[in-house]
Amino acid sequence: MKAGVSRQTVVRAMNDMPGISADTKAHVLRVARELRYRPSRFGRGLAKQDTLTVGLVVSDLTNAYFAELASEFIAVAGEVGWTVLVQEIERDKQHEKRVLSSFATQVDAIVGYLLIDDAELDDLVGDLPVVRFADLARGGHRPMIGIDYEPGMSAALDHLTHGGRRHILMVDVPTEAGPSPRAEVFRRLSAARGLATTIVELPDEHLPRTGAVMAFVAQALETHPETDAIVGFNDMIAVGALKQLVSAGVAVPERCAVLGIDGLLVGELVTPSLSTLEFDMRMAARMLFEAMLAALSDPHPAGGTGPVAIVTHTLTVRESTATA
Amino acid sequence: MKAGVSRQTVVRAMNDMPGISADTKAHVLRVARELRYRPSRFGRGLAKQDTLTVGLVVSDLTNAYFAELASEFIAVAGEVGWTVLVQEIERDKQHEKRVLSSFATQVDAIVGYLLIDDAELDDLVGDLPVVRFADLARGGHRPMIGIDYEPGMSAALDHLTHGGRRHILMVDVPTEAGPSPRAEVFRRLSAARGLATTIVELPDEHLPRTGAVMAFVAQALETHPETDAIVGFNDMIAVGALKQLVSAGVAVPERCAVLGIDGLLVGELVTPSLSTLEFDMRMAARMLFEAMLAALSDPHPAGGTGPVAIVTHTLTVRESTATA
């Protein structure tokens, strides 16, 4: 059409389709290049009904946990030609709603770590497939990859008690609705073991700031001086606790052990190195993606779905919980 | 049309446009919801010629530096309704090319940390606007946010020499083409000061592994036992060096100082805490985004552009370079 030559033969050339002579194809390609022609994704998307864009929701990319999730998910998705839109929701439900409703017209599916519940989700995104990455306890009719803290936490408590720890303090980051699922499992399992545990709740505002976490831990330890082990809501909290103990001259792990959750790289880097509960994020990302494909091909499985897979943690023992 | 009622009045309802009675609008909206109707992004994109999707290229989200860039960039872009496609290129030029040519049909602009040069870029993406985030030294006719290491490195060297350090070792991560720009600046500035510095090159393969970095540093120190300060290519390398020194019983900072580059959070968490060169990633992300908008509105500025803004580092002194 444009360049002296052909027409919608261009399609055949651009898309590597059969039924075109090498000559014309080469010619078309060359002209296309000269013209700096780029096919429009909209025209194509409209004509071919398939498409491959997924929205990933995480709470904060700056958190290595979510960065790793994003990295692995993008990799898995990319392998089969899917493209990933990433958004952060920064623990803010309002913002999450805006993000989701914008996703509703931009992607073919949504996955990730969502705050809102299924009912609100139905409102915002209709029957767009959504797969959550969430604590197992969370209900709902949509598919999800459930995180079961029980096996890991159980192993962790065994490890701590075998090491003679009896007064365990968990520093939780509660949700709006109360203790986090991590803390719930901790409470339940330690009660079952007859342990004298305490859960303190770190206010949200302190979250990213190590200094604030340190101060908070210092204060908690004044109230609970008998503490001989601290479990952090996650590795970053645990590292804050670790720093506080070290700087207060409390011997770790001799006088007090510290355990994190998530298995972030930072745990290897601090001194003493941090024991933690970790899991295979690559596998989790793969499961998320596969659940998404499943949801896409069968949007309304009979009787809802609930968890389609469950991930658990493995205890990695490093220096911070070593036994004397 | 569909639901007993209206037609393309739907448009007016869905898009909050004027010229529609509250009644009809409410009705349309309700029916749309019942029908789980979601407008197609393709139809819309085709009809309205504007659109707002940018591709962000980073080398590795797992690297906190890039995670922060992504986080900030997504935030800035989101503020004005842009949506961000994220891709990793893992230091692999082939992969980068695939990513870029796929981006060419998916986004309206590309920004980020690219390996390939402008000529190859022209080939892959035509006149799609691209803004790099790159070392100032890098040439090219496309716009970029240039990173100038000189002011920061200069401050760092002053700080180290004032602390009496004379034998500085830099652990570089070279590019295919030789020393990194960071190392080049280091070499130039330390030569100008008459310092006895050495640059050792960490093989790529070791990159993510702290243990490997530690071993490499141990070996480098055997060859250069007089070393009294180590500058890492980035914070992660510096932390590896720090760990090696500590575990080898070398007093930090008394016997040997350690300095990182990038200003990652991890620097605050290690013991002793890491001095580093940091910069304002939020501002850098904002500049990237704005340069992108500029490139979009004027794709071919007279005479190319080169750097459209320059970012520099600030020295943050923590324990690892403290003076006795």
Next chain:
DNA sequence: CTGAAAGCGCTAACAG
């Protein structure tokens, strides 16, 4: 092997 015609779902411009 190449060309022509129709339509994907939406919005804009213009009537009614």
Next chain:
DNA sequence: CTGTTAGCGCTTTCAG
């Protein structure tokens, strides 16, 4: 305030 018409750029028939 609401309906009609045309066309965005591409792919898919179906003819030549």
